[in-house]
Amino acid sequence: MRIGRNAVALFIAGVVVAEAAMGMQPEIVRADDLELPLAWTRCLGDEQCVRIAHGCKEISVNAGHAKAARALSLRVAGDPALLRCAPRDTKTWSAALCLENTCVLVRAPQLP
Numbered sequence: 022m023r024i025g026r027n028a029v030a031l032f033i034a035g036v037v038v039a040e041a042a043m044g045m046q047p048e049i050v051r052a053d054d055l056e057l058p059l060a061w062t063r064c065l066g067d068e069q070c071v072r073i074a075h076g077c078k079e080i081s082v083n084a085g086h087a088k089a090a091r092a093l094s095l096r097v098a099g100d101p102a103l104l105r106c107a108p109r110d111t112k113t114w115s116a117a118l119c120l121e122n123t124c125v126l127v128r129a130p131q132l133p
Contacts, residue, residue: 055097061086062124070117070124077106081117081126 055075061082064070071084073091076098082090115128 055094057082057090061090063122064119064124067119070119072117072126074101077101077104079126081124083124
């Protein structure tokens with residue numbers, strides 16, 4: 022059985038609500054050093070948002086502008102392949118979601 026992207030997004034949104042209820046607040050990941058045009062992060066649904074690397078972290082942008090956002094991110098933050106980034110935390114999950122018509126990367130601890 023194939024699970025659609027909307028079903029996955031709804032599941033993730035449900036986990037965010039459950040974690041918030043348990044005191045494990047999700048974090049919105051932002052790139053304070055990267056000014057993107059508003060159109061690059063605007064969305065109407067989760068399916069329009071994708072993750073891109075930004076230095077040693079990830080951010081979320083509109084899929085239609087992902088190529089341009091990646092190029093700008095490389096100029097601002099450097100190539101993640103060449104940076105000495107710490108290993109990614111495997112005890113958290115993240116999802117590119119559309120919240121209030123803006124693509125955001127939501128990160129939260131995994132449930133035990």
